[in-house]
Amino acid sequence: MSAQRDPSARPDTLVRPVEAFVEHLSSETRHSPRTCDNYRRDLIRLTDWLSASGVQEWQQLLSHDVRRYVAELSRQGLNGRSIARHLSATRRFFDFLLRERLVTDNPALDIRAPKSGRRLPRVADVDQLSQLLDASPEDPLEVRDVCMFELMYSSGLRLAELAGLDLAAVDMRGAEVRVLGKGNKERILPIGTKALEALERWLGVRSSLAGEGQPAMFVSRRGDRLSRRSIQARLARWGLVKGADQKLHPHLLRHSFASHVLESSGDLRAVQELLGHADIATTQVYTHLDFQHLARVYDQSHPRARRNRYDEPDQS
Template identity: 75%
Template sequence: MHRLREPPSALAQPVKAFIHYLASEKRHSPRTCDSYQRDLCRLAGWLGESGVAGWADVQTQTLRRYVATLAREGLNGRSIARHLSAIRRFFDYQLREKAVTDNPAVGLKAPKSGRRLPGVADVDQLARLLDAAPEDPLEIRDLAMFELMYSSGLRLAELVGLDLPALDLRGAEVRVLGKGGRERLLPVGSRARQALEQWLSVRPSLADDGQPAVFVSRRGDRLSRRSVQARLTRWGLCQCADQKLHPHLLRHSFASHLLESSGDLRAVQELLGHADIATTQVYTHLDFQHLARVYDQSHPRAKRGARRADT
């Protein structure tokens, strides 16, 4: 993508006002505001280079050309949909301010892109990685985190947001707050429980007084998402993993391995905290891929692509 020039003031100033509105009136997080600003500034720069003087001059056909530009630059359907969501909301704000007379983004849809299947680790490989013995308090913490993510299918945000009262090791369960503020109670496997007990026994040597977070850094404060990602990558390198490890890999592996064994899609949906079962159904495709490989390797007449010679 070539670097866009700074948009003219007539395009840039309304974006700044909108971001201020999101931050001050709607109380959106800095991260959300940054995302809106980045997407809208990209559009404003493109409009400026295209000769559009102001937001009132933007038509639906203009935005269709912009969507086509994003697609040519390699953005997938999900990323373009995020752009369109920001644009629609910005024009709604502009309508409220009476700066435009309609919302040209209404009804525009992003192009569909092939759904990327999540990566899954092999059961035996995960067993080798999680059976490695920790050598210091930080590694004891790391093993407890990784065991819990694989045992209970936690999202990264759910893991780092976990507080001590949410853990019930006697009852072998953990209470997490997921997307949309939805709370769910999850079982904790025996190996994860053992790893957590070991971590909680050494946690006081690291944690600040009064710190509620289950997982803390060497400085004693709540562990960040980036730190968890870095530590999992390090763990994989130290244990010579066959693939790069990342938090979502553990969650995806939890879901796929559970579905392979149980076949209960609805139960997996509940454990993952998916509001829509369609989100969970991606794991049925993974499961079929596994079954298809076994079929191809094992069935005496499994050469499905071969043609009979006597036909």
Template identity: 75%
Template sequence: MAAPLSGFIRHLQSEKRHSARTCDNYQRDLQRLALWLTGVGCDCWADLSSHDVRRYVAHLSKGGLGGRSIARHLSSIRRFYQYLLREGLARDNPALDIRAPKTGRRLPKVADVDQINQLLEVNPDDPLEVRDLAMFELMYSSGLRLAELAGLDLLSLDLKGREVRVLGKGNKERILPVGGKAVTALNNWLAMRSSVAPEGEPAVFVSQRGDRLSRRSIQARLARWGVLQGADQRLHPHLLRHSFASHMLESSGDLRAVQELLGHADIATTQVYTHLDFQHLARVYDQSHPRARRRRGGSGSGES
């Protein structure tokens, strides 16, 4: 079984001009398959059937591989058998119609409302901590991405109108409401900002040196803030954005509105937050759906 595999790798290197890393990945995947085939008593590539490939997928899954990794293995097998068919070393491609198991989407971590209140209900007097509170209040108030917060300019703030204009992914602009707590925190910071920022600096949030605060610095300051406030998990900017989305959806139930606020091009991206209020939805379903409600006065004679 080694000769066809070696020939395939040479084919990728010389004819397809694939990188050494890509070739190594193919070789590693197919050597793993070859080892499994030897273990089940198969010593010829041409004898591999679709049933065998399905068994192999189950073996990989049982071994802890996720859907994406298994999909890559299947891709390697399909590509290998295309080569074997061309060389007359196989009769068909046994992996052609085999699909990897679906990968569960990673669910965003969130903080509950009480945790957010504990995090933000402070009265800092140090200018940098006043700045930090303004940043974190704004992120939670308006659901800003880290890049949107870091790139925010003074001209984008309208605190009298309680709005902020941000430039999101794909250079798409959106105008977002700013909550009262965030407006207060921002006004407190802007009153101190001139003591740090040089004249003409457009950035809302600046460092001790007076230049625009970097994304990495914002991440570090939020992690530090969490430690100081006794947070029970490591804080990061996306946690505030996720918490904003979750709390908005839980209160309003308006997925389209939350999609607009977050700046998601596809509503499927926003739907990941719906799991967070699933128990509430399940209760509503049980109380409302005519086929979900239990009959009163007994189970009925026709049930078994």
């Protein structure tokens, strides 16, 4: 990435419209401060490139200049997705300039970012993941953490699904969890033995942290619902403390869940049903799979699932 230019070297004729646009995003369209900062950063990067090229006015920017800028971003190592974000910011900025009658056209309108090669999701090694999950917690917060991580890996939960989980969504006797996924679509997932044991341990100490009437399954030391960011931080911390050879994050556990079950079962449709994927291009080839079939595939395939669920006597 190129070094940041001295702000005093940027022409006011380029900078002032950028600041006006960011102010428009903040005050008129009510974008978050973080989003405004992202737009400003991307546009200031373009401003620096233009001023280094001798351009003093936004009206001077032409389509072939935008293509040259895209090529420069690619040379600097940005992938297709990042370049597409820069182009999106540029297009929206020029829509604003058109509205303000500062330019007469949008030179980024028909420019597309180069395609990026699809990155394969990283997965954790079964043995190391088991070692990390089997490590003994030392206090109630770590009991909670292990329970969260076991449940994510056991059932392939998304981060948002775990953070939004309520006590009422878990059926301990049925070894099932009900989650609300993307598009407010509900699905029921099996819970493996290790995760059930972790849930029992957590529920045994949860009352020491959670206030009466708190519906959230996982709570902070203050007793309120644990945030997504806190879950991410606690998982990363657990990996560091327990000696993981890669950074642990929630999606790694979900990817590992999918990979390990698919590797053992070969049943792609069942795995995708368990994950709750809603992409039309993918789900068109699925046939409906009832929950009993999904649970059998899960029990036979997941490294930490309960075995012989259906052969066990009724304990009720």
